[in-house]
Amino acid sequence: MEYIIEDFTPSGGKHCITNALKQVFDYYDHPLSEAMLFGLGSGLAFTYINLANSPMISGRTKPIEFEEKLAERLTIKAKCRKPKNYENCLVKTIKLIQQNHPVLIYVDMPFMKYLEMAPSSHFGGHAVVLFGFDEEKRLFYVSDRDNSDYPIHTPRGEIASDYHLVSYQEIEQARSSSFRPFPAKNKYFEFDFSTYTERLTTSIIAAIKDTCESMLNPPAKLLxxxxxxxxxxxxxxxxxxxxxxxxxxxxxxxxxxxxxxxxxxxxxxxxxxxxxxxxxxxxxxxxxxxxxxxxxxxxxxxxxxxxxxxxxxxxxxxxxxxxxxxxxxxxxxxxxxxxxxxxxxxxx
CATH class of the missing domain: 1.20.120 (Four Helix Bundle (Hemerythrin (Met), subunit A))
Known part of the structure; x- marks a missing residue:
């Protein structure tokens, strides 16, 4: 059995989570730009992270925290699910797609082969959207931030596909990964836009104040x-x-x-x-x-x-x-x- 959400349109973008959210917002007829989504979620941040392999900096707020703030400011019901058992995660994912709900998931990048990342380049906060599956071939339809009219550069070259067909096995490895930083651990979001309120002026002011406060008066020297x-x-x-x-x-x-x-x-x-x-x-x-x-x-x-x-x-x-x-x-x-x-x- 193959099932693809007909009205979902994959598109490319600048940043994984804002592009994934942009696609979900577009699908539910509430379009906002990546930049607006980024600002409303108080995405701007800075962190210096000491890791064994290499020190790493980050210029945005933590995954999940960003999405939850954005949802709160637009009165969207957004629930981050974290099933411990991947089989339950898979069953729920298939069910949501069959109900015509694109599924925003988090993956550990090296396990997504089309990204051609080094095996040790773990990052489990990468967001993509699943919008279809093929049970017989055991493949998912995946929209990442590249697109045929929006090429992106990977460590080993350029990719530009409207969508990627990724095996169930790859998706399982990428979703269930516990590698740091930001372990994926089967996380995905369920959205309900029925309560959506576009209170842009109020939300913008709250978001900017939050960003200024967190950047100017951070709780730690690494932030x-x-x-x-x-x-x-x-x-x-x-x-x-x-x-x-x-x-x-x-x-x-x-x-x-x-x-x-x-x-x-x-x-x-x-x-x-x-x-x-x-x-x-x-x-x-x-x-x-x-x-x-x-x-x-x-x-x-x-x-x-x-x-x-x-x-x-x-x-x-x-x-x-x-x-x-x-x-x-x-x-x-x-x-x-x-x-x-x-x-x-x-x-x-």
Missing amino acids: GINGIVKFSQEILKWQHFSQDKLKIAGITNYFQISQDGGTGGGIFRKMYGEFLLEVDAILPNKGIAELAAGFIHLGDQWDILAADLWYLGETGDSKMLQPLSKQISEMATTERTLLQQLKLMIDS
């Missing part, structure tokens, strides 16, 4: 603006890494910043700038467009850093670390100023 400052300090310690680990750190964090890694460019700062451009049309006379341009320019600076990190990944040249530290420190100061100005505008 928010403090985390960016910490990154500027910690990168100097990378000189003690073996050359192999230094190269891995460079490449890993290139993808955490670059649009190639699904950030929309500039470790999500460009997406936040695009969100603020949309906000400027909804909240007139606030002067937010100027700050939007500031975030987009800041994203350009992060992209310059990403290019340097790529070079670090190719050469393992530890002499780069001192100037990189200075670049990061300057960006922390710039972002703090932008967020302080944004907070004043929203509060006025």
Whole structure:
């Protein structure tokens, strides 16, 4: 038996979760841009993460936390399911698709073969949408963020498919993975849009205030603006890494910043700038467009850093670390100023 949700249209996008959500919102006739979804969920963040294989930075809030905030602000019923038994997870997934509900799931990226990731490049917070299945061939129809008119770059090349046919076995490995960071562990979302309320003005103000607070007054030194400052300090310690680990750190964090890694460019700062451009049309006379341009320019600076990190990944040249530290420190100061100005505008 083969079943495909007829009215679901796969589309490509900048970031996995905002693109997956965009497709779900479109399907239920409540279209919002990726940038608006990102901003409404208070997606902008920063974390410096120490992992054994390589230190890693992140420019967005945690998976699940982001989706739940977005749903709350738009009064959507969104339930994150976490079945312990994969067989139960599979049965429920098939049932939802047969009921014409696309299923937003989380997968560990190396197990999705079309992404051509290194086996050790675990990340279980990658979101895709299942919108069909073939029981006889044991395949799922998967929409990722690539599309025939939206190519994306993977570590080993470019992909651009409207959808991917992925075996049940691959999907099971990817969904049930417990590898850090952000273990997938069978998580998926069920949505109910019957209570949806587009209170954009109220929701936008709440979202921006939340972002400013979490970035300017984070609860830990590894988070928010403090985390960016910490990154500027910690990168100097990378000189003690073996050359192999230094190269891995460079490449890993290139993808955490670059649009190639699904950030929309500039470790999500460009997406936040695009969100603020949309906000400027909804909240007139606030002067937010100027700050939007500031975030987009800041994203350009992060992209310059990403290019340097790529070079670090190719050469393992530890002499780069001192100037990189200075670049990061300057960006922390710039972002703090932008967020302080944004907070004043929203509060006025």
